[in-house]
Amino acid sequence: MTLYVGVALVTAAVVLFLLHPVIQGIHASLEREDDELTETEARKRVALLALRDVEYDFLAGKLDEDDYRTMKAKLTAEALDALAADEAAKGAGSHTGTAAIEAEIAAIRQGIQVGVLCHDCGYNNPVGSRFCSACGRSVAEPVPS
Template structure:
């Protein structure tokens, strides 16, 4: 083989290695796991899934009414806490955005009409 042919083959191997490399490394992710959730989000989702499963099991006759009501009350209390925390976070973000807008407007000498 000529020198130019060896260079072309070498370059082709390098290009293939770069293209195929991501397929052979282990990133620790499972298929479909593109968005990582925080522990808080995972626990919140888990509580709501448990409520859904509880309702299904009760409708299928797998739980007594007493067990259903007791467990539902416990899970609902946890779900309410998660919802309140989320609302508090949204309120904090809203206040922060309002403050940033005020700061931006005042820095430019514009009066806010609120």
């Protein structure tokens, strides 16, 4: 007898638990969350990551100076493209104008020549970086716009 009561209780509990959202119309979210990277952000990240790899490999003596230069130039161009695309995508939603983006890209382009010191390890990073190529710590400063 106890067994049948137990079985009945378990079954009833399970059925109620499963049907409750459908009957009451409780919806689980199916949306992509806000803090997730967008496609352009992801592209930007990959591009910056590649730059960091090249820096690291050069620093560790795994890359030749010539190769380092050619690859860095190429990857920097890619990274800038990605940055521009990301800014353009964001700009569509926010109020940043094209001029502002141009200015930012110019700043980054200039910064790559000038470089930014990692406040952690002192390594000279391109301004576009959000992290230090040498120690991996974040060097991201709010980019002036």
